[in-house]
Structures are given as C-alpha cells and as structure tokens.
Amino acid sequence: MELTGKQKAFLRSLGHHEDAIIQIGKSGITPTLVQSVKEALKARELVKVRVLQNCEKEPKDVIPVLAKKCRAELVQIIGRNGLLYQENTEKKKIELP
Numbered sequence: 001m002e003l004t005g006k007q008k009a010f011l012r013s014l015g016h017h018e019d020a021i022i023q024i025g026k027s028g029i030t031p032t033l034v035q036s037v038k039e040a041l042k043a044r045e046l047v048k049v050r051v052l053q054n055c056e057k058e059p060k061d062v063i064p065v066l067a068k069k070c071r072a073e074l075v076q077i078i079g080r081n082g083l084l085y086q087e088n089t090e091k092k093k094i095e096l097p
Helices: 005-015 031-044 059-069
Strands: 022-024 046-051 073-078 081-085
Touching (some): 005 081, 031 046, 031 059, 046 059, 059 081
Antiparallel strands (some): 073 081
16 A cells, blocks of 8 residues: 555654654564564554664665565654554554545
C-alpha cells in the first residue's frame, strides 16, 4: 500500500509527540529487532524508531532497510528518528484520511 502525501502528513502529525520505542544500536538490524518492530507495528500501527550514535550506519541507510524487512511504509526520516506505519487489518487503530 503506497501512502499519499496527505496520509503521510496525517501520520507525521500523530507520530510527532510519540517517543521512540525501537532503538537501533551497535549491532544494527538483527532478526530479534525485526521481530520486535513487527510486533510493535501490529499492536500500534505507527512506530517511531531511533538510530543511536553507536550505530555504524547512517539513519538514512538503516531505517529504509528496516522498513523493507518489516514490510512497513516509511513515513519519514528526520535526523536520527524514523516513523514506520503498517495497517493492521484485524484491529484498526488509525483511520487514514
């Protein structure tokens, strides 16, 4: 599902005040991290990810890879933070415009 500009803007406004619940550190993207993100997306639909300073790769390189592995939509990357969205068809939490 490709998000429109209006939908991305809506999701950015929702994610602005959220804290990053997923942190990518020195070990980068591990299978455990991918599983954690999938579970968080299923529960919340919108997840903020933070790339820590000790991560060897840049956020603009790491976050899109994580989104692809989790089959999530990349909403935005700002600084060291990224916002991922995945619709939960069973228990919808977010109604997109």
